[in-house]
Amino acid sequence: MEIELAYGREGLRTVVSHEYIDVIRPEFVPGLPDESSAIRDHIRSPISTQPLRDQIESNDKVVIVHTDITRATPNSRILPVLIEEILSSGVSTSNITLLNGLGTHRPQTDQELRGMLGDEIVDKYRCIQHNCFDESELVYLGKTSYGSDVRINKTYLDADVKILTGFIEPHFFAGFSGGPKAVLPSLAGSESVFTNHSFGMIADPNSTWGITYGNPIWEEMLEVALKTNPTFLLNVALNTRKEITGIFAGDLVESHRKGCEFVRQTAMVAVETPFDIVITTNSGYPLDQNLYQSIKGISAANQIVKKGGTIILYTACEDGLPDHGRYAELLMKGKSPEGVLALVSQPGFSAHDQWQVQIQAQIQQHANVHVFSDGLSEQQIIDAHFVPCLNLEDTLINLLKIYGSDARICVLPEGPLTIPYIGH
Numbered sequence: 001m002e003i004e005l006a007y008g009r010e011g012l013r014t015v016v017s018h019e020y021i022d023v024i025r026p027e028f029v030p031g032l033p034d035e036s037s038a039i040r041d042h043i044r045s046p047i048s049t050q051p052l053r054d055q056i057e058s059n060d061k062v063v064i065v066h067t068d069i070t071r072a073t074p075n076s077r078i079l080p081v082l083i084e085e086i087l088s089s090g091v092s093t094s095n096i097t098l099l100n101g102l103g104t105h106r107p108q109t110d111q112e113l114r115g116m117l118g119d120e121i122v123d124k125y126r127c128i129q130h131n132c133f134d135e136s137e138l139v140y141l142g143k144t145s146y147g148s149d150v151r152i153n154k155t156y157l158d159a160d161v162k163i164l165t166g167f168i169e170p171h172f173f174a175g176f177s178g179g180p181k182a183v184l185p186s187l188a189g190s191e192s193v194f195t196n197h198s199f200g201m202i203a204d205p206n207s208t209w210g211i212t213y214g215n216p217i218w219e220e221m222l223e224v225a226l227k228t229n230p231t232f233l234l235n236v237a238l239n240t241r242k243e244i245t246g247i248f249a250g251d252l253v254e255s256h257r258k259g260c261e262f263v264r265q266t267a268m269v270a271v272e273t274p275f276d277i278v279i280t281t282n283s284g285y286p287l288d289q290n291l292y293q294s295i296k297g298i299s300a301a302n303q304i305v306k307k308g309g310t311i312i313l314y315t316a317c318e319d320g321l322p323d324h325g326r327y328a329e330l331l332m333k334g335k336s337p338e339g340v341l342a343l344v345s346q347p348g349f350s351a352h353d354q355w356q357v358q359i360q361a362q363i364q365q366h367a368n369v370h371v372f373s374d375g376l377s378e379q380q381i382i383d384a385h386f387v388p389c390l391n392l393e394d395t396l397i398n399l400l401k402i403y404g405s406d407a408r409i410c411v412l413p414e415g416p417l418t419i420p421y422i423g424h
Helices: 035-044 075-087 110-117 119-124 154-158 190-196 199-203 216-227 252-267 291-302 327-334 337-344 354-364 378-383 392-403
Strands: 002-005 012-015 021-023 062-066 096-100 126-129 138-143 149-153 161-167 232-238 244-250 268-271 275-281 305-314 368-372 409-412 419-422
Touching (some): 035 244, 075 096, 075 119, 075 161, 096 154, 138 154, 138 216, 149 154, 190 216, 327 378, 337 354, 354 368
Parallel strands (some): 021 409, 062 096, 062 161, 161 232, 268 419, 275 409
Antiparallel strands (some): 002 012, 138 149
């Protein structure tokens, strides 16, 4: 069977020769025929709040929060329509700021920003990037009900009108992306991210795909976002072609809730029994830019692989492990999945990217993981505690010797755009 995998910028065709293969994709929803008109209509007839322009005075300072380069949000198609609606209220261009919600990620280059937002927005408007480590740009908001200190971006908090944008997809520990994630972690200080993504929070069984209420990570995100009094949410859903399939605009809580319900129906797929081998991706570019981000694809496969089974990940990793952050460092320091868990579970331990190595190590307690990547060397894959996959056919031949000729194989061509689970 020839299968097109979402891999890098162009995709990758591979052949899986086996009798027992299931291929699981998200239900395809066609894109909206006129995205701009649909976005405008939803902004003007929002969910559980007034139309956006009715909430803006001509002298207001407006901040629009957008996602960074590791997310597939079609910013260059969403933001011009949103800005046009803001300008219609009489706000001057000098009073509009675009704020890149980086969380703990690296800042974008000028070229990357232009690719994300378009030249006109970068040239015409103030575009700044959140820095979670710059205390002068953070404002203390007190403690959450979980006892965590919270600091949030000062430019955002000083705005009269605060608009959150993004897209909704299942998330491997926050339940779903979009919604309150645009504030925490996107605009938070590093210590707020670390506590929200701490060992105990990540280890909670409800900190997983598709769960919001009852998920401590998401609930703290929502608590913090509501503390900041956001004015308006604009989230979208996408299909595998990155076309907009749904628009959820208005009140933060209600718009995100409806968006999650919409995405759940198309992205989450039940299977009756687990598989011996699961082949997955990280949904291609921009989501598979590095191995750090690609833990999401492994996590999706882990939902349906047998204990002691094998996951094979296809990820381009044009940005490497990456070199920024502490993901690679923590993996090396831990020396093994068991060592990583021992390291990050130490009382008082707190480090950038510890959540990603924790999830990776937890998965590796359950299944073996092989990695195919043009962007990583064999040694880099080994140092990350994975097994290099140089050729799928050879890898499968070896694995079928272990699991038997009647082993069941599942392929997730779109990676975490489909979240399978054991159920009915």
